[in-house]
Amino acid sequence: MVSPAPKTYDAIVVGAGFAGLYAVHVLRDKRNLDVVAFDAAGDVGGTWYWNRYPGARVDIESVHYSYSFDEDLQQEWHWSERFPAQAEILSYLDHVADRFDLRRSIRFNTRITALTWDDEESLWTATTGAGQTCRARFVVSAAGTLSVPKRPDFPGVEDFAGEVLLTGNWPHHEVSFAGTRVGIIGVGSSGIQAISEIAKTAGELTVLQRTPNYATPIGNYPTDPEEERAEKADYAAIREASRNHFLGVPYSEVRPSAVAATPEQRRQVFDDRWNRGGFRLFIDSFGDILFDKAANDTIAQYIRERIHERVHDKATADLLAPEGYPYGTKRPPLETDYYESYNRPNVSLVDVKSNPIDAVTPAGVRLADGTEHHFDVLILATGFDACTGPLLAMNITGRGGLRLADHWSDGPQTYLGLMAAGFPNLFMITGPQSPSVLYNMPLAIEDHVDFSVAAMDHLRATGRDVIEPTPQAEKDWVAHTNELAQATLLPDSPTSWYMGDNIPGKPRRVLVYLGGAPAYRAKCDEIVAAGYEGFALS
Numbered sequence: 001m002v003s004p005a006p007k008t009y010d011a012i013v014v015g016a017g018f019a020g021l022y023a024v025h026v027l028r029d030k031r032n033l034d035v036v037a038f039d040a041a042g043d044v045g046g047t048w049y050w051n052r053y054p055g056a057r058v059d060i061e062s063v064h065y066s067y068s069f070d071e072d073l074q075q076e077w078h079w080s081e082r083f084p085a086q087a088e089i090l091s092y093l094d095h096v097a098d099r100f101d102l103r104r105s106i107r108f109n110t111r112i113t114a115l116t117w118d119d120e121e122s123l124w125t126a127t128t129g130a131g132q133t134c135r136a137r138f139v140v141s142a143a144g145t146l147s148v149p150k151r152p153d154f155p156g157v158e159d160f161a162g163e164v165l166l167t168g169n170w171p172h173h174e175v176s177f178a179g180t181r182v183g184i185i186g187v188g189s190s191g192i193q194a195i196s197e198i199a200k201t202a203g204e205l206t207v208l209q210r211t212p213n214y215a216t217p218i219g220n221y222p223t224d225p226e227e228e229r230a231e232k233a234d235y236a237a238i239r240e241a242s243r244n245h246f247l248g249v250p251y252s253e254v255r256p257s258a259v260a261a262t263p264e265q266r267r268q269v270f271d272d273r274w275n276r277g278g279f280r281l282f283i284d285s286f287g288d289i290l291f292d293k294a295a296n297d298t299i300a301q302y303i304r305e306r307i308h309e310r311v312h313d314k315a316t317a318d319l320l321a322p323e324g325y326p327y328g329t330k331r332p333p334l335e336t337d338y339y340e341s342y343n344r345p346n347v348s349l350v351d352v353k354s355n356p357i358d359a360v361t362p363a364g365v366r367l368a369d370g371t372e373h374h375f376d377v378l379i380l381a382t383g384f385d386a387c388t389g390p391l392l393a394m395n396i397t398g399r400g401g402l403r404l405a406d407h408w409s410d411g412p413q414t415y416l417g418l419m420a421a422g423f424p425n426l427f428m429i430t431g432p433q434s435p436s437v438l439y440n441m442p443l444a445i446e447d448h449v450d451f452s453v454a455a456m457d458h459l460r461a462t463g464r465d466v467i468e469p470t471p472q473a474e475k476d477w478v479a480h481t482n483e484l485a486q487a488t489l490l491p492d493s494p495t496s497w498y499m500g501d502n503i504p505g506k507p508r509r510v511l512v513y514l515g516g517a518p519a520y521r522a523k524c525d526e527i528v529a530a531g532y533e534g535f536a537l538s
């Protein structure tokens with residue numbers, strides 16, 4: 001039997017989280033293009049579909065961490081808390097999918113396993129896990145930045161007699177920890193949120209910590225109706241202020257320099273931002289914290305002192321208080337009662353830096369010195385192959401058989417963190433070397449989708465089919481992003497997913513654009529105004 005020719009769409013979207021949903025909406029409903037989207041998940045949600053672990057919640061206020069593209073949507077939706085939990089964000093995305101009738105364009109439970117560019121036809125072919133194919137002029141990767149979980153290959157993990165759970169791919173059923181011995185590896189944002197929640201119910205919870213983190217209070221509270229009314233009345237101005245802020249939130253009280261302030265002034269600012277919570281301490285206290293080691297030392301010391309105030313046992317507090325690396329060079333987690341968890345009799349902390357994990361055994365985890373910790377459940381909160389991982393997982397081949405994996409063997413090479421030379425018409429929403437994770441994600445996504453769709457409009461208007469960066473523009477962008485990173489303290493970080501080296505064998509390269517969202521947006525506007533400078537159009 002002859003298999004039918006693969007269908008050719010105008011655009012293929014990979015992913016059905018915040019980015020994929022918006023891309024489908026704009027391409028299909030605003031541009032009337034023939035679009036198909038794919039997602040490996042069973043439904044919409046992306047990150048918020050997979051990360052269902054106890055305690056999972058957003059850490060940018062949802063009044064800001066939400067779509068801005070539709071005034072009615074932002075007026076009608078009500079968030080119950082300042083920083084809502086995963087289930088509520090998933091309901092929001094579910095509502096968006098219904099409201100704009102997006103599901104009819106999405107194939108769920110379908111993973112894209114290959115994307116291949118056809119030079120002659122100027123078309124992409126997408127292959128699914130089931131071996132089906134379809135084609136399109138454009139591909140929009142909405143595959144996410146933190147969507148490929150890292151599962152360390154501890155020897156023996158397959159022989160563990162209990163259950164192994166991954167925060168980044170959590171079961172859909174309720175997991176009860178009552179009366180069980182739980183071990184958790186990892187104290188990044190996921191681990192810290194999960195530990196704070198699981199500590200309340202577990203029989204025993206043992207935290208296996210390698211590098212302590214500078215976690216600070218999230219400051220969550222139920223939505224205040226007055227505050228909500230005021231925000232909704234002024235939403236356009238709030239979004240504008242967000243887009244003009246380095247991190248994409250409308251914070252506006254940053255002082256220029258921690259080192260120029262007196263110790264009393266510093267303390268007053270740090271206390272104020274600490275008490276108000278969110279990313280204020282990180283991004284709205286002093287402007288030199290991420291750039292000047294002496295400034296950074298002041299905030300690092302402040303956080304260490306606050307940890308010591310909250311943790312009763314001095315030896316535990318010493319282990320929890322980070323030393324030897326600057327605050328903010330690992331992505332700062334936000335927490336609720338995380339440090340107080342260690343004051344509970346059922347919670348203990350084990351240092352696996354000085355005494356590393358040797359193997360997982362049928363009964364638990366064995367450390368290098370031979371001590372063994374016994375668990376019924378082992379939770380891996382061990383992070384993600386960030387930024388490049390989701391793209392490389394799609395097995396992308398561009399012009400002349402060039403594999404993205406080869407093009408990026410020494411780290412990502414992109415122009416604007418959005419396209420790569422040799423990979424025409426492939427738009428990487430919040431790709432590596434864009435502000436992505438250092439910008440409020442829904443806004444970063446909208447900006448990138450809008451840029452991509454405007455580029456398609458421009459091609460159509462000028463009678464062309466293909467857009468791709470020039471190798472020189474790509475080279476210059478890579479140099480520019482590296483130079484920006486060098487001006488910060490990021491290169492002084494220990495192992496971190498910001499730098500990619502949390503994954504064994506992945507080159508240590510900065511994966512984010514550190515010039516801030518406003519500078520990035522201005523650069524994009526400049527490039528468009530100059531007739532897509534740095535891009536070859538054909």
Ligand code: N01
Nearest residue numbers: 057058059152186187188189190191210211331381382383
């Ligand atoms: O991952 P991580 P995450 N042996 O990479 C440890 C976003 N997010 O999933 O630091 C022992 O930060 C590792 O130790 P070390 C947010 O952007 C947001 O927590 O490498 N330990 C570290 O402690 C966040 O930054 C929210 O020494 C091992 C941990 O595992 C990003 O996702 C919530 C190990 C991994 O921390 C990733 O966070 C959750 C090993 N072999 C996530 N391998 C919000 O609040 C790894 N570790 C919105």
